[in-house]
Amino acid sequence: MRAWPGGGAAGDDEPPGGSPLGGDRAPGTMAQGVAMAGGSTEWRGRSVISKVVALLDAFSPVSPELSLNELAALTGLPVSTTYRLASELVAWGGLERVERGGYRIGLRLWEIGSLAPRGETLREVALPYMHDLYEATHENVHLAVLDGTEALYVEKLSGRRAMPVRTRRGGRLPLHATAVGKVLLAYGPESLFLETVAAGLHRFTAHTIIAPGHLRRALTEIRRTGIAYAREELTVGTLSVASAILDADGGPLAALSVTLRSGRGDLRRLGPAVHTAAISVSRGLQERALLARDRGDRAPVAAAAGPGVGGS
Numbered sequence: 001m002r003a004w005p006g007g008g009a010a011g012d013d014e015p016p017g018g019s020p021l022g023g024d025r026a027p028g029t030m031a032q033g034v035a036m037a038g039g040s041t042e043w044r045g046r047s048v049i050s051k052v053v054a055l056l057d058a059f060s061p062v063s064p065e066l067s068l069n070e071l072a073a074l075t076g077l078p079v080s081t082t083y084r085l086a087s088e089l090v091a092w093g094g095l096e097r098v099e100r101g102g103y104r105i106g107l108r109l110w111e112i113g114s115l116a117p118r119g120e121t122l123r124e125v126a127l128p129y130m131h132d133l134y135e136a137t138h139e140n141v142h143l144a145v146l147d148g149t150e151a152l153y154v155e156k157l158s159g160r161r162a163m164p165v166r167t168r169r170g171g172r173l174p175l176h177a178t179a180v181g182k183v184l185l186a187y188g189p190e191s192l193f194l195e196t197v198a199a200g201l202h203r204f205t206a207h208t209i210i211a212p213g214h215l216r217r218a219l220t221e222i223r224r225t226g227i228a229y230a231r232e233e234l235t236v237g238t239l240s241v242a243s244a245i246l247d248a249d250g251g252p253l254a255a256l257s258v259t260l261r262s263g264r265g266d267l268r269r270l271g272p273a274v275h276t277a278a279i280s281v282s283r284g285l286q287e288r289a290l291l292a293r294d295r296g297d298r299a300p301v302a303a304a305a306g307p308g309v310g311g312s
């Protein structure tokens with residue numbers, strides 16, 4: 001699990017001192033190995049795909065645009081190799097050139113990412129209920145899933161009246177310091193809890209839970225009530241309430257949350273509304289799963305029957 005940097009307030013859903021994504025690297029740091037003149041020797045014998053992935057992974061919210069030399073430094077690839085691969089990615093649409101001569105992520109990658117069925121089906125079912133929560137609160141509404149030992153945000157609704165936060169689709173946050181993260185931990189397997197604790201419970205504020213025993217007791221309470229709260233645990237001045245979206249077996253599919261400024265609302269009154277919305281999304285996803293399974297069961301029967309069977 002990535003070590004989140006400490007520091008001052010940066011918004012409820014962003015680690016203080018860094019971006020919500022795992023690419024908190026500044027130009028000049030390395031994604032792979034150590035940069036040397038002509039590129040790192042670590043890349044000798046590596047596949048072209050590994051090199052392309054390293055190029056794409058060099059981009060982050062704090063470095064959305066990178067020059068050729070910055071890309072080479074971040075990846076450890078020779079400048080000539082970096083230029084050749086970047087040019088091919090531009091031709092394909094995976095990267096775009098910017099006016100200052102650098103590169104940024106292209107729309108072709110967004111097109112491919114939008115095809116991921118896990119996030120898209122979840123968003124499609126959850127969005128109506130997220131809109132309901134937003135209309136009732138006019139605060140930030142988030143939808144997150146578990147990815148490794150982090151919460152990955154797949155949707156966000158906000159507005160002019162909502163507290164400014166710098167979360168975005170694709171942003172990541174630690175589990176132990178956020179309401180969505182604690183929900184995912186509470187309903188996840190014991191191995192997830194142990195892995196999270198082993199990686200270290202970083203303190204972001206004076207309110208962050210950093211004792212494993214304390215965290216375990218908090219997760220037990222979340223399973224009892226179905227609701228998780230985060231009170232200034234990631235950033236001072238912000239509150240969040242979340243509830244789990246579950247599959248038919250009670251496993252966590254995602255977490256739904258509302259984030260607001262401290263003192264602006266009553267979390268205890270907001271909790272049941274978030275919980276009800278999460279239950280509704282859970283039912284919607286379970287119904288879709290049953291329909292898809294039913295269609296799958298019927299298809300082999302129809303194929304086995306052959307043409308003309310059952311016709312008039």
